[in-house]
Amino acid sequence: MPETGIGAALLRKEDKRFITGKGKYVDDINRPGQAYAYIVRSPEAHASIAGIDASEALKAPGVVAVLTGADMAEDGVGGLPAGWGILFQDGSPMIEPAHPPMVVDRVRHVGDQVAVVIAETKAQAKEAAGLVDVDYQPLPAIAGLSQASAEGAALVWDEAPGNICYDWGLGDEAATDAALEGAAHVVTLDLVNNRLIPNAIEPRAAIGDYDATDDSYTLYTTSQNPHVIRLLMGAFVLGLPEHKLRIVAPDVGGGFGSKIFHYAEEAIMTWASKRLERPVKWTAERSESFMSDAHGRDHITHAELALDADGKFVGLRVNTAANLGAYISTFGAAVPTWLYATLFSGCYTTPAIFANVKAYFTNTVPVDAYRGAGRPEAAFVLERLVHKAAVQLGMDPVELRKNNFIQPDQFPYQTPVALEYDVGDYDGTFDAALELADYSGFGARREEAATRGKLRGIGISTFVEACGIAPSAVAGQLGARAGLFEVGHVRVHPTGSITVFTGSHSHGQGHETTFAQLVSDRLGLPEDQVEIVHGDTAQVAFGMGTYGSRSLAVGGSAIYMAMEKIIAKGTIIAAHLMEAAVEDVVFDKGNFTVAGTDKTKALGEVAFAAYVPHNYPEDLEPGLDETAFYDPKNFTFPAGAHIVEVEIDPDTGVVDLCGVSCADDVGRIINPMIVDGQMHGGLAQGIGQALLESCIYDDSGQLITGSYMNYTMPRAADLPFFKTGHHITNCTHNPLGVKGVGEVGSIGVPPAIINAIVDALSSAGVEHIDMPATPERVWRALQDAQA
Amino acid sequence: MEDFAFHRPGSVAEAQETLRGTEDSKFMAGGQSLIPLMKLDMAAPGAVVSLTGIDELRGIEQQDGSLVIGAGMTHSEVAESDDVRNAISALAGLAGSIGDPQVRNRGTLGGSVAHADPAADYPAALVALGATVITDRREIAAEDFFQGMFETPLETDEVITSVRFPVPDSAGYSKFPNPASKYAIAGVMVARNGADVKVAVTGAGTGVFRATAFEEALAGDFSAGALDGASVSADGLVSDTDASAEYRAHLVGVMARRAVEACG
Incomplete structure (x- = not known):
């Protein structure tokens, strides 16, 4: 293994500040004269507001202001925009209700923003918030999908009949119907993809800071993509031009998708700071995180897989109801559509696929992208169906999958659901996982477990995911309202050290290390000579941010392209310095050399000449500072095979995860230690979804799981030691050959876990169990099966 | 969390005096239940009188076939006590299974018993072992002590000083x-x-x-x-x-x- 550059397991540069408590997060920032905000949130799931009386709050000690949605409307503040438009099957646009940062006359979920109290201290703001008297007139609440779709259901939005935001389709419905009609076997499954609460360790926070001297604004915020926030908030909500609006997202303590979106509090603080002409700071309490961070997943699905007599998949039909929550969050509409149904081909050659997704409004927190975003939902449907097909047809689940895999010589492979996979070797990846898991030894382990009274099962998931949504033009045709490129800016300083400015924000991923390795590898200098700057619109030219495992594939490629420009310009300078023809100069390991000679100039010497251009090519600009905007040609398609073994205690229903073995094709690996860390984190969240986590609303729309007392996050003791391996094929269309790894664990492992549990319970006749497979659910499934 | 006064007296008598002298005050014996309730504004005492600085509430001793554990002993101390392990190992194990290490390092026997949470571990031990709750003014059999969800016969200013556990077979x-x-x-x-x-x-x-x-x-x-x-x-x-x-x-x-x- 190399000690530097691509492939080196370097310790993370950023960890020194993180593990010594020296990270600088939004809440660590304090501005002179700063006031503190506390948000008055709705305790009702659905109610009209007959009045807001802030008179008592205004009299409370330290209170500076109490502002409401009416004040925002008066100032002409717009609504939080949806970043992606989805069409009904008939081509009409989705129902897109207004989303003001603070409600005007109706609250639509517990936690909805009603007013903001601003005071000299945080405690005073909170104290006074309790004195704001809001006259709620309760309305019937729609607490979940079954209520939303019920006949005669109350409406969350008057303009959305049946509570439907859109009724969308993808694929060839007629061909799929025909395939199912004539198939030898049809396997059907009804399943739920459980709603999750993201729970980043750092709660969201925002500081609005208006500067009257030049009429400019700075927003410090916990964001995965500061430039996107500048665009959305500046253009759509507050009407501020980019040159007067700076967004800083400093160290951010985890996002997992939940910090992609433009949230109301960002706009409220920015707006209020001008109104009061002083900085205003807000930091969420943990209870607020539960009821105001966008949630994830929440689908109910009916799926049918058709197979011919030989076990070849011939058709797949999926009908999903997706819960969008009360409002359309930034990418909420795209997640259960283009990030979901496009994955239904999986690793397989299924020729006919049709997916219908009906998205519903409910009186719950908005639902949006959460680690995996659509792809875990798709993998769960598909891999549960494949497992059930193997059982129903009496086929080996390994052989059934292999018989249907897309073969290496079929790439590029056009799926029936829009995507074109560039490369993969699904048999190779699967074989690696089977070996890691000692699959062939399972029978003996099951027998041994039986002697201890335990039910042992094994489950498989073989999956494809799609990272780095692209290219922008295609995304635009599909409804994206933003570009999906990334920006890399490489500045070679006069003495040869380098600062890289990237639009890919890092909030735990380790970009400061991985990106430095890219630069070290290409430009031939040690990683400690490279500084990575991100998270500040005043420093980084532009960027689309970090989500969908895109940072390396898109952001890293942008840096690579900027380095190519550096090398091209450096070559001209070096040729001049060495009095050689440009075409004779080659660059390798940090040196420009005249081919076939010992004449050479180090990058540092060339940089010096570029900034002290005494002896310099005529007509060439001084400086060595290049920016690249990289728009990928396609998604990348990581793939993997995850194999899980469980033991179930039939007395209690407790599931013990005995083994999690994963072989993944994440493309070329830059830092194997960071890749392992990403795998482990993703697996922990996938295990959380499969076994532990469940967001529950009661029938009146109250959030029952509003704290860690009953929302179960995975802990170290809940996790086994993971076996991770790789079988790599390089991405064919980006210059690094990389694909992405951030979401693989949370996508691949949930169906493997549930398949393993169903396998363990198969002797009792259990065919399916919903997530999370809590002890009671498992115990009940056994009781019901035995009854 | 509302503002509150904090006191950490050195004796039971002083603690009671402080409590009586301040309206709307509450004893705290580790704070592993009270502090979370205060953080959620579900409890807002005007003064908190901490019992963790009182020597007379500490100690573990054997007495005529019984184990007497001071109310101020933390769950960790009970779990790790050789006296408890040797006499009633299940009790040490129970204490070591409460919450997490942070909770066990702060939470106390007396605090848990006085709070009478229906899902707490100690009440099961007290009732099964036939223990006696000893306060500054009386002795109460465990079965009479736990009267339901968060319900005990303790008076407002009454302090549990120790619990006597008969050593079972x-x-x-x-x-x-x-x-x-x-x-x-x-x-x-x-x-x-x-x-x-x-x-x-x-x-x-x-x-x-x-x-x-x-x-x-x-x-x-x-x-x-x-x-x-x-x-x-x-x-x-x-x-x-x-x-x-x-x-x-x-x-x-x-x-x-x-x-x-x-x-x-």
Whole structure:
């Protein structure tokens, strides 16, 4: 293994500040004269507001202001925009209700923003918030999908009949119907993809800071993509031009998708700071995180897989109801559509696929992208169906999958659901996982477990995911309202050290290390000579941010392209310095050399000449500072095979995860230690979804799981030691050959876990169990099966 | 959290004086329940009188076949005490299973007992072992002490000073923890003294209770097998999103068998 550059397991540069408590997060920032905000949130799931009386709050000690949605409307503040438009099957646009940062006359979920109290201290703001008297007139609440779709259901939005935001389709419905009609076997499954609460360790926070001297604004915020926030908030909500609006997202303590979106509090603080002409700071309490961070997943699905007599998949039909929550969050509409149904081909050659997704409004927190975003939902449907097909047809689940895999010589492979996979070797990846898991030894382990009274099962998931949504033009045709490129800016300083400015924000991923390795590898200098700057619109030219495992594939490629420009310009300078023809100069390991000679100039010497251009090519600009905007040609398609073994205690229903073995094709690996860390984190969240986590609303729309007392996050003791391996094929269309790894664990492992549990319970006749497979659910499934 | 005054007196008498002298004040003995309630504004005492600086509430000693544990002893101290381990190892094990290390390092025996949380572990031990709660003014048998959800006969200014646990022939504790909070969904303590068997259940109901049918079965045949197929009625048990009453009733049977198996 190399000690530097691509492939080196370097310790993370950023960890020194993180593990010594020296990270600088939004809440660590304090501005002179700063006031503190506390948000008055709705305790009702659905109610009209007959009045807001802030008179008592205004009299409370330290209170500076109490502002409401009416004040925002008066100032002409717009609504939080949806970043992606989805069409009904008939081509009409989705129902897109207004989303003001603070409600005007109706609250639509517990936690909805009603007013903001601003005071000299945080405690005073909170104290006074309790004195704001809001006259709620309760309305019937729609607490979940079954209520939303019920006949005669109350409406969350008057303009959305049946509570439907859109009724969308993808694929060839007629061909799929025909395939199912004539198939030898049809396997059907009804399943739920459980709603999750993201729970980043750092709660969201925002500081609005208006500067009257030049009429400019700075927003410090916990964001995965500061430039996107500048665009959305500046253009759509507050009407501020980019040159007067700076967004800083400093160290951010985890996002997992939940910090992609433009949230109301960002706009409220920015707006209020001008109104009061002083900085205003807000930091969420943990209870607020539960009821105001966008949630994830929440689908109910009916799926049918058709197979011919030989076990070849011939058709797949999926009908999903997706819960969008009360409002359309930034990418909420795209997640259960283009990030979901496009994955239904999986690793397989299924020729006919049709997916219908009906998205519903409910009186719950908005639902949006959460680690995996659509792809875990798709993998769960598909891999549960494949497992059930193997059982129903009496086929080996390994052989059934292999018989249907897309073969290496079929790439590029056009799926029936829009995507074109560039490369993969699904048999190779699967074989690696089977070996890691000692699959062939399972029978003996099951027998041994039986002697201890335990039910042992094994489950498989073989999956494809799609990272780095692209290219922008295609995304635009599909409804994206933003570009999906990334920006890399490489500045070679006069003495040869380098600062890289990237639009890919890092909030735990380790970009400061991985990106430095890219630069070290290409430009031939040690990683400690490279500084990575991100998270500040005043420093980084532009960027689309970090989500969908895109940072390396898109952001890293942008840096690579900027380095190519550096090398091209450096070559001209070096040729001049060495009095050689440009075409004779080659660059390798940090040196420009005249081919076939010992004449050479180090990058540092060339940089010096570029900034002290005494002896310099005529007509060439001084400086060595290049920016690249990289728009990928396609998604990348990581793939993997995850194999899980469980033991179930039939007395209690407790599931013990005995083994999690994963072989993944994440493309070329830059830092194997960071890749392992990403795998482990993703697996922990996938295990959380499969076994532990469940967001529950009661029938009146109250959030029952509003704290860690009953929302179960995975802990170290809940996790086994993971076996991770790789079988790599390089991405064919980006210059690094990389694909992405951030979401693989949370996508691949949930169906493997549930398949393993169903396998363990198969002797009792259990065919399916919903997530999370809590002890009671498992115990009940056994009781019901035995009854 | 509302503002409050904080006092940390050095004696029980001083603590009581402080409490009586301040309106709306509350004792705190570790704060592992009170502080979270205050953070959520579900409790807002004007003054908090901490009992953690009082020497007379500390100590573990053996007395005539009993173990007397000071109310101020933390769960960690009880779990790690050789005296407790040697006399009633199940009690040390129970203390070591409470919450997480942070909770065990701050939470105390007296605090847990006085709070009488229906899902706390200690009440099961006190009832099964036939313990006596000793306060500054009286002694109360455990069964009379736990009167239901957060209900005890303690007076406002009354301080638990210690708990006396008779040392049984054998005892065992088994619990099924809530995966999120680690409180008991069903916890069962079994204690045997000759032919006398007591089985106390925490977590499953609205307060600790004795499973008398189990006690009768075990009195005749002290073995896990004697409880095969036994369960308590689900009627009156807690039913919520964490666990249904039916599942809790089933778990009480399973935990009881495991507690018997754990008896030394």
